[in-house]
Amino acid sequence: xxxxxxxxxxxxxxxxxxxxxxxxxxxxPDHLLGSTDPMFEFNKAIIDATAPYCVAYKPNTAFYxxxxxxxxxxxxxxxxxxxxxxxxxxxxxxAKRGDIGNTSKMYAATFFEQMNVDAVTVAPYMGQDSxxxxxxxxxxxxxxxxxxxxxxxHDFQFFTDSDGMPLWERVLRVSAEWxxxxxxxxxxxxxxxxxxxxxxRVAPTSFLLVPGVGAxxxxxxxxxxxGMTDECGLLVNSSRGIIYASKGxxxxxxxxxxxxxxQTVMAGQLDKAGI
Numbered sequence: 001x002x003x004x005x006x007x008x009x010x011x012x013x014x015x016x017x018x019x020x021x022x023x024x025x026x027x028x029p030d031h032l033l034g035s036t037d038p039m040f041e042f043n044k045a046i047i048d049a050t051a052p053y054c055v056a057y058k059p060n061t062a063f064y065x066x067x068x069x070x071x072x073x074x075x076x077x078x079x080x081x082x083x084x085x086x087x088x089x090x091x092x093x094x095a096k097r098g099d100i101g102n103t104s105k106m107y108a109a110t111f112f113e114q115m116n117v118d119a120v121t122v123a124p125y126m127g128q129d130s131x132x133x134x135x136x137x138x139x140x141x142x143x144x145x146x147x148x149x150x151x152x153x154h155d156f157q158f159f160t161d162s163d164g165m166p167l168w169e170r171v172l173r174v175s176a177e178w179x180x181x182x183x184x185x186x187x188x189x190x191x192x193x194x195x196x197x198x199x200x201r202v203a204p205t206s207f208l209l210v211p212g213v214g215a216x217x218x219x220x221x222x223x224x225x226x227g228m229t230d231e232c233g234l235l236v237n238s239s240r241g242i243i244y245a246s247k248g249x250x251x252x253x254x255x256x257x258x259x260x261x262x263q264t265v266m267a268g269q270l271d272k273a274g275i
Contacts, residue, residue, distance in 0.1 A: 001090050001118045001139065001141075002139065002182065003181070003182045003207070005088075006055070006090060006207070007231050007232065009055045009088055009089075009090075010055055010232050010270070010275075011232075011270075011275060013052070013053070013054070013055055013263070014263065014266065014267035014270055015053055015054055015055055015262075015263040015266045015267065016055060016232050016234045016235055016236055016266055016270075017053060017054035017055065017056070017235075017236060017237075017238065017259065017262050017263055017266060018054060018055070018056035018057065018058050018090075018092065018209065018235045018236065018237040018238075019046070019047075019050050019054045019056070019057050019058070019237075019238065019239070019242055019243070019259065020057075020058045020059075020060060020094070020211070020237050020238065020239025020240075020242075020243070021043055021046065021047075021057055021058065021059040021060070021063075021078065021239070021243065022059075022060045022063050022239040022240065022243070023039050023042055023043055023059075023063050023064075023074075023243070024063055025038065025039055025067065027244055027247070028042045028247075028251075029042070029246075029247050029248060029249065029251050030247075031249055037070075037073075037074055037077070039064070039067070039071070039074045040074045040077050040078060040081075042243075042251075043059075043074070043078045043081075044078075044081055045251070045252040046242075046243050046251075046252060046255050047078075047081065047082065047085075047086065048085075048252070049252040049253065049255050049256035049259070050242065050255055050256060050259040051085075051086050051089065053256070053259040053260050053262070053263035054089070054259060054263070055089060055090060055235070056089055056090035056091070056092060056235055057082060057089055057090075057091055057092070058091075058092040058093075058094050058209075058237055058239075059075060059078060059079070059091075059092075059093060059094065060094040060239070061075065061093055061094060061095045075115070076115060079091055079115050079116065079117055083116065090118045090119060090141075090235075091117045091118045091119070092117065092118065092119040092120070092121065092141075092143060092209070093111045093115065093117040093119070093120045093121070094121050095107070095111060095120050095121055096121050096122070096123050096145065097111075097120065097121075097122055097123065097134075098122050098123035098124065098125065098126055098130045098131065099126065099130055100126065100129065100130060101129040101130065101132070101133060104129075104130050104131070104132075104133040104134065105133040107120075107133075107134075108120075108133045108134045108136070108137065112134070112137045112140050118139075118140060118141060119140065119141035119142070119143050119185070120134060120140075120141075120142065120143065121143045121144075121145065121187060121209075122134055122142050122143065122144055122145070123145050124144050124145060124146075124171050124175060128174075128178055131144065131175070131178060132178060135178060135179050135183060135184075140183075141183060141184070141185055142179065142183065142184050142185070143184075143185040143186070143187055143209050144171065144175055144184060144185070144186050144187065145171075145186075145187045146168050146171050146172060146186040146187055146188055146199075147168040147186075147187075147188045147189060147192050147195060147199065148187060148188075148189045148211075149189020149190060149191040149192070149211050149212030150189070153189065153192075168199075169198075169202055172186065172199070172202045172203050172206075173202060176203070181203075181205050181206040181207065184206065185206060185207040185208065185209050185235070186199075186203060186206055186207075186208050186209070187208075187209050187210075187211065188208045188209075188210055188227070189210065189211055189212040190210050190211065190212035190213045190219065190220070190222075190223050190236070191212045192212075193219070193222050193226070194222070194226055195226075196208075196222075196223060196225075196226035196227035197226045199227065200226070200227060200229070204229065205229060205231070205233065206233065207233050207234070207235060208227055208233060208234055208235070209235045209237060210223055210227070210234055210235065210236045210237060211237045211239075212237075213236050213237070213238050213241070213262075220236060220262070220265055220266070220269075221265075221269070223236060224269040224272075224273075228269065228273050230273065230274075230275065231275070232270065232273070232275055236262075236266070238258075238259075238262060241258060242255050242258045242259050242262075243255055245257065245258045
């Protein structure tokens with residue numbers, strides 16, 4: 001999916017919502033557990049319920065990998081279902097990969113060739129040669145970790161070097177030399193609040209994938225106030241707040257209601273920005 005196509009989808013759906021498919025077998029409704037593949041049945045129902053209100057889905061691969069081969073099969077089936085039924089939705093594999101070049105090449109092939117997702121989250125710690133194998137795929141996105149929403153983000157990401165530049169800013173500036181904003185996005189947590197002003201100072205046009213809204217306490221309005229561009233430039237992710245809105249037989253309806261609420265707020269923010 002190109003940047004132009006993503007922006008078009010945002011404008012058409014009046015939404016920049018990304019639904020996180022962090023599907024935990026221990027948390028899905030009990031009535032699904034008797035099916036052959038309960039995680040897939042859960043995902044399929046969530047997707048069908050929320051697709052009108054979002055532009056992207058982000059399965060976190062850890063929730064599938066921990067189930068062994070069955071989990072990988074569920075992930076592949078989920079991606080295939082999205083590709084077949086909702087081809088205009090961006091699919092982001094939240095895998096946080098990143099290793100020496102030849103290993104990253106294999107990771108890139110896993111997600112861009114075998115699974116055929118549109119984007120993958122990548123850790124930048126090992127530098128350029130760990131990221132560039134992912135950038136060799138036309139029409140695919142790298143979503144680089146930059147300023148995350150977890151408490152431990154302060155352990156390293158705000159470390160200032162001898163030039164007075166924090167690590168998160170160094171990541172933005174250096175990685176911008178590897179690819180343009182038509183291929184590189186950045187993860188910036190919603191809990192970082194007004195730091196979005198600083199992010200936009202360094203990366204004024206890049207798309208930002210923003211986790212942390214909802215269960216982690218991030219403010220959607222604050223993210224938009226400081227981080228929205230004239231082309232939106234945001235994909236705001238919500239996982240637990242949507243997919244686990246109910247554990248009853250009405251789980252899909254509850255997820256739809258939560259997604260609709262967020263979409264309504266997002267539509268208002270887009271209108272306010274003149275998008």
